Amino acid sequence: MLQFEQEIKELIISSLALEDITPQDIDAAQPLFVDGLGLDSIDALELGLALQKRYGVTMSADSEQTRKHFGSVQALTAFVVAHRECVGSTAA
Numbered sequence: 001m002l003q004f005e006q007e008i009k010e011l012i013i014s015s016l017a018l019e020d021i022t023p024q025d026i027d028a029a030q031p032l033f034v035d036g037l038g039l040d041s042i043d044a045l046e047l048g049l050a051l052q053k054r055y056g057v058t059m060s061a062d063s064e065q066t067r068k069h070f071g072s073v074q075a076l077t078a079f080v081v082a083h084r085e086c087v088g089s090t091a092a
Helices: 002-015 041-055 064-069 073-091
Strands: none
Touching (some): 002 041
16 A cells, blocks of 8 residues: 555656655645645646546546545545455456
């Protein structure tokens, strides 16, 4: 799971072109928006597209569940892992 958190951190940095930030600078438990990393709604859209391209996950922009998934790197990682396991189990 820690390796996957690292991937998510790298995806955040590359898809949002965050300069002067390394994966080690991002606390996986800290909030991604407002306090914490300080992302905004445009960042959320860009990150959502990056997640969709890389992992095939889709989320509703207005969903309360989506807000929870975007709460932290840990939450995003858990969501993507669960999605991949679900997709993997239906493909078998």
